[in-house]
Amino acid sequence: xxxxxxxxxxxxxxxxxxxxxxxxxxxxxxxxxxxxxxxxxxxxxxxxxxxxxxxxxxxxxxxxxxxxxxxxxxxxxxxxxxxxxxxxxxxxxxxxxxxxxxxxxxxxxxxxxxxxxxxxxxxxxxxxxxxxxxxxxxxxxxxxxxxxxxxxxxxxxxxxxxxxxxxxxxxxxxx
Numbered sequence: 001x002x003x004x005x006x007x008x009x010x011x012x013x014x015x016x017x018x019x020x021x022x023x024x025x026x027x028x029x030x031x032x033x034x035x036x037x038x039x040x041x042x043x044x045x046x047x048x049x050x051x052x053x054x055x056x057x058x059x060x061x062x063x064x065x066x067x068x069x070x071x072x073x074x075x076x077x078x079x080x081x082x083x084x085x086x087x088x089x090x091x092x093x094x095x096x097x098x099x100x101x102x103x104x105x106x107x108x109x110x111x112x113x114x115x116x117x118x119x120x121x122x123x124x125x126x127x128x129x130x131x132x133x134x135x136x137x138x139x140x141x142x143x144x145x146x147x148x149x150x151x152x153x154x155x156x157x158x159x160x161x162x163x164x165x166x167x168x169x170x171x172x173x174x175x
Contacts, residue, residue, distance in 0.1 A: 074128025078116035105156035
């Protein structure tokens with residue numbers, strides 16, 4: 001599969017933009033292009049990982065991989081008038097919801113009784129993972145997987161994510 005990423009913005013000509021170009025010998029910062037060959041068409045895979053520095057095109061690759069509508073936002077769509085335990089599988093099995101919370105490392109039971117916006121960044125990340133693994137879409141791209149959490153929480157989250165997705169069919173990409 002060949003993916004071509006081309007992003008562009010206006011080539012700004014303000015005083016500061018011109019000065020930055022002069023000081024750092026940067027002619028133009030308005031365009032980004034990269035081509036990637038990912039030979040996965042015939043491979044049997046379930047979880048993909050795309051890594052790179054900030055601005056290297058991970059999000060753009062993720063968007064093109066399955067399409068814009070497969071990009072999952074762990075922080076979006078929470079009802080701030082309800083505790084998170086009511087927002088994960090609201091019409092589903094209570095044990096599955098609480099099991100998902102525990103499996104992603106959010107075992108602090110009092111936090112289950114708080115709304116999403118009252119949680120810390122790490123707790124929000126893990127609550128989002130719990131909701132994602134219970135929804136279990138066939139294809140999903142998770143962007144900024146570890147950007148707001150510390151290394152230990154990232155490890156726990158990655159292990160839980162992998163373990164839960166191995167139980168599910170489909171393809172998942174983590175950026």
